[in-house]
Amino acid sequence: MSDAPYELYYWPQIQGRGELVRLALEEVGVGYVDVARQATEQGGGIDAIRRVLDDAKRGRHFAPPILVAGEITVSQTASILDFLATRHDVLLPDPASRHRALQLQLTFADFMSEVHDTHHPIATSAYYEEQKEEARKRTAAFLGTRLPKFCNYFEAVLRDNEASKRQHLVGAGFSYVDLSAFQVHSGLAYAFPKAFEAQRKSIPLLVDLRDRVAARPRVSAYLGSTRRVPFSEHGIFRHYPELDLTGGPRS
């Protein structure tokens, strides 16, 4: 399909979990094709995702994002990031930190799943509007208990990481986990501006990390390009004003 070393298969109109892979590929700076965002007549569109999902020769995969690197096909976001990190030092300079990075990445994955379930507590297959009352309850519990727990945890990890002078989550320098920290804290600020503002004062190191990641040359160029799909009410981080601060973080 192209000379690019990587093909990414992910829903074309949302950031979703695939955004963590897009950010990693952008930071690496190698070419990649965001296949489903190509025109259907060029092999793109959602049908391209269905084809790779059902391809028994590629091992069958449960859900996008899916990364194809020649003969190798990898899915599940954290597995893709770990795979890319074994090939590109910029994503994880110290291989001895692999399981630490994976642990933190999986904790961000849990965090994102809980954010998703604030607007879909009953059924992923139904609309938000069909589960609004339950969403209100779940979001109150999330903002009251879980958001502060996750945020304070990652802030403590940063604070304790003296090897990086409190600048990075894993080891002495930048890693793909910092990209995920950027994405999650940008998403929280979009989805829950009031709750995030209330949380913000207790996570100064994380907010600083988010801003430093956004200023990295390749990330910054990406964020300013049309390749970055905007946040919207179709993704994981949705801004429904009626949900924001329904519970409010406990002080």
Add this chain to the structure above:
Amino acid sequence: MSDAPYELYYWPQIQGRGELVRLALEEVGVGYVDVARQATEQGGGIDAIRRVLDDAKRGRHFAPPILVAGEITVSQTASILDFLATRHDVLLPDPASRHRALQLQLTFADFMSEVHDTHHPIATSAYYEEQKEEARKRTAAFLGTRLPKFCNYFEAVLRDNEASKRQHLVGAGFSYVDLSAFQVHSGLAYAFPKAFEAQRKSIPLLVDLRDRVAARPRVSAYLGSTRRVPFSEHGIFRHYPELDLTGGPRS
């Protein structure tokens, strides 16, 4: 604390996510201490988990299970299993299958999270009895759509895996992912006996895999021992008869 090479820190009275690590350690056959199940005066109990969670020198961890191997501390179930697989060939004989195994393991993790949320759709911090009505709705969606989707996916992975003669999920032989398949399908049969019975005829290879794993000598010895915590209504797989088959799998 002991001469065993591994210490596992996990809630002492439930199987939970930690059960996947217990099964792996049992299959490896090296000694391990299930620390929180030891008497408090011997350094066990829930306080032991709190101590290791908050230990900045061990890198801070978000939640159990936590595995300590000398100077190394690993958390997040899938990361622990990947770590153990790099040290013990029995858990993954072919290192080239690492990301395939990780992908399937993370898909089981997603499956288990959705099972958990059937009885806790609103707040992990509240009792089931406080969210029974929402649990009924979420379980109906889970049993109607998600359970068959996950089960049929793993059945297809087994069916396509001719390298193992359809006997194992990853590569040509046994791996830790088969242990997770055993645990998940045992748990489903416990929690949702009616729904699982209805699903059973479409997943003959998975049911056979579950039974073959249970018959492995070390697994079988473990399951017959007091080290195996029984299923209960405190874990992930809970049997609430009022939830079973509320939706029923779509044929």
